[in-house]
Amino acid sequence: MSTFNLDITKERCPMTFVKAKLHLEQLEPGDITEILLAAGEPLDNVPRTATEQGYQVLESVHVRDNIHKITIKKP
Amino acid sequence: MAEKNKLSIISMSGDFDKVIAVFTLASGAAAVGYEVNIFFTFWGLNSIKKVTSHRFIGSGFLARFFNFLLGGRKSLPLSRLNFGGLSPILMTGMMKGKNVATLEELFDASKALRVNFFACEMAMHVLGLTKDDFIPEVKDVLGVASFLELSKGGQTLFI
Numbered sequence: 001m002s003t004f005n006l007d008i009t010k011e012r013c014p015m016t017f018v019k020a021k022l023h024l025e026q027l028e029p030g031d032i033t034e035i036l037l038a039a040g041e042p043l044d045n046v047p048r049t050a051t052e053q054g055y056q057v058l059e060s061v062h063v064r065d066n067i068h069k070i071t072i073k074k075p
Numbered sequence: 076m077a078e079k080n081k082l083s084i085i086s087m088s089g090d091f092d093k094v095i096a097v098f099t100l101a102s103g104a105a106a107v108g109y110e111v112n113i114f115f116t117f118w119g120l121n122s123i124k125k126v127t128s129h130r131f132i133g134s135g136f137l138a139r140f141f142n143f144l145l146g147g148r149k150s151l152p153l154s155r156l157n158f159g160g161l162s163p164i165l166m167t168g169m170m171k172g173k174n175v176a177t178l179e180e181l182f183d184a185s186k187a188l189r190v191n192f193f194a195c196e197m198a199m200h201v202l203g204l205t206k207d208d209f210i211p212e213v214k215d216v217l218g219v220a221s222f223l224e225l226s227k228g229g230q231t232l233f234i
Contacts, residue, residue, distance in 0.1 A: 014103030015176045018184040021106040049107040 004033040008042060009067055016042040017049065024055060027074040032058070039066040046070065081110045081229025083222070088234060089118025089145060090154035091163045091178065097122070097234050098181035105188035110229070113185075114222045115213075116195035120202065122148050122182070123192055123209045138203025145202075148182065186212050193217045193225070 006023045008016045020035060020042075027033060037043055047057045047070050059071040082104040086097045097113060105111045115123050126132055127147035131139040153162040167177050176184070192213045194206065199216065206216055217225070 010174055012173075012175045014099055014106060015180070015184070017106035018102050018176075018188065021108075022184075022187060045107065053108050 004031065005035075006033060007036040008046075009036050009038050011042075013041060017046065020046050020050070024050060024053070024072065024074070029074055032071060032073045035070050035072065036063065037068055037070065039068060043068050043070075047072075079108065079110050080104075081112070081226070083112040083114065083226030083229055083231045085222075085231065085233045086113050086115045086119035086122065087117050088154070089121040089151055091151040091166070092154050093234050094119075094122050094148075094151055095178050095181065098178065098185050099176075100232065100234075101190045102176075102181050102184040102188060105185065105190050111185075111188075111190040112193060112222075112225055113190060114193045114195060114217065114226075116198045117201075118145065120194060120198055120204065120209075121145050121151060123194065123213055124148065124204075125208060125210055132208055133203030134205075135203045138201075142202060142204070148178070151178075193222065 004027065006019065008019050011019055016037065023033065035046065037046055047060060050072050051057055054075065056073040056075055057070055058073055061069050063069050084097055084101060088094065101111045101113055124147040127149035129143050129146040129150055131143045133139050133142045151163060152160060153166065156162055170177050194209055194213050194216050196216045196218050206213060
């Protein structure tokens with residue numbers, strides 16, 4: 001199991017989803033990743049679509065201002 | 076896991092801004108788990124040519140002349156206020172400056188996310204083009220009936 005990180009706070013639609021998707025596709029079963037993202041569209045949709053695609057969203061925490069961190073595991 | 080959604084886009088325009096819309100929707104939908112099909116027809120075929128600028132390709136004098144005028148993905152005109160090709164360059168610079176994905180980045184993202192590219196058989200015939208004139212990611216050459224079958228059960232957009 002490895003731990004990864006991705007920062008998509010500076011990205012705009014649709015690259016927020018594109019980068020998150022390509023990042024998640026690199027994970028092996030059991031791997032965990034932390035994704036930093038902005039409130040609004042990315043926070044509303046990245047965890048939702050990850051769940052739909054079979055990943056586990058372990059945690060979502062507010063970091064600062066409009067920045068949030070979600071922790072995702074590939075089962 | 077939920078059943079896979081599907082988006083099919085008919086890409087007919089060869090305008091820079093409309094092609095950006097095609098690849099924005101395609102890459103975004105693929106990223107959130109949609110199966111995405113793009114059916115390139117007429118001027119839309121310019122986006123998937125191997126040549127990315129003005130080149131004489133195709134068979135037949137008129138077709139070669141047309142393809143030269145039409146150009147490729149890196150010579151697409153803006154639908155309004157093109158200013159002889161200056162505006163797409165300015166627009167790309169503005170997009171980079173505002174951290175928005177450029178047409179090339181959206182195109183590469185669509186390929187990386189395995190968006191399905193299809194070329195229109197009839198338009199290829201008119202423009203004297205063959206599958207070899209297109210990038211290798213073009214999965215197949217289709218007619219209307221095959222595209223309708225492919226897009227069945229999903230959402231379809233015409234751009």
